[in-house]
Amino acid sequence: MRLLARITLVFLIAALGWIGWQRYWPRPPAPAVAPDAAQIDHILIEKSARRLTATLDGAIVLQSEIALGFAPEGDKEQEGDGKTPVGVFTIDRRNPNSAFHLSLGIDYPQPDDIARAQQQGIDPGGDIFIHGQPNGVVGLTLPGDWTLGCIALSNDEMAQLWSLTPTGTTVEIRP
Template sequence: MRLFLLRGALLILAVAGVFVLWDRYGPTAPAPNMVPAVEQVDNILIEKSARRLSATVDGDVVFQVEIALGFEPGGDKQMEGVGKTPEGHFTISRRNPQSAFHLSLGLDYPRPEDIARAQAEGVDPGGDIFIHGQPNGLSMLTLPGDWTAGCIAVSNAEMETLWRLVPIGTPVEIKP
């Protein structure tokens, strides 16, 4: 009898797990905390340790999502190829609808101080830091964990929402 109950409980947990994963990673996963009346955000905050992106209007969070970072996210980006996501104050400087990832919003990294520091250290500061969706060809799923080369990744549905809400010039703060 105990074995029967244990198997039943495990089956219920497995089915519940599938529904939770489908809700998070499925093709129709909702874009959380979206305020439909918002046409444009005025700031983006990325909290690396919380793996969270928050978009605000007049200080109020109107859109918040989980993110993936560079494959070695701890600390500030000092040079190319280390898998770190830079920290500091940036601006959305470009939009790329033809990205290798489902849409992308480019940050103005490296900044002049990043270039000067890297030159003094004799290294390349890297570049092409974007907020982007999933790799093209993976439209039905969201890769788990930190997997980018230093960018900030979200699901494709979430990226489409950001694409609509984020104009060039939007300030972006990336905190540890």
């Protein structure tokens, strides 16, 4: 019985160390934004197709499969509904130290979303990002729609999108 307890304790300590290392290990620096000639000017997200297409002057630069909020049908209405918003937005912030592998913030909620939510007495939600996989998930892409309303890509695709996308890029999200 003591041997089993010691083996369990060693295993538990090793597992906690591995989890801590994966979560808090020094992250590599975020890729630099590409020069103007290699940037994109538009991101199209087609929710029904689960596809992100990044373009420059209409030419496709990157196309990727995506995951959405856990309740992807329809437009985002309120905080916690698991929906990804629909509309035209702008990349308004970049977070290299996010809880996910890099993240590009979109400027949701828009004034119309805020007004609608105020009329209904609800919170429209916010903090909608295009991001990679959760930190600590190494070499995997989570299946299905699992975010709280964000748009998720593989880590490799997110690193490429990050390097191509300047702040101010238009993001169009279609149903």
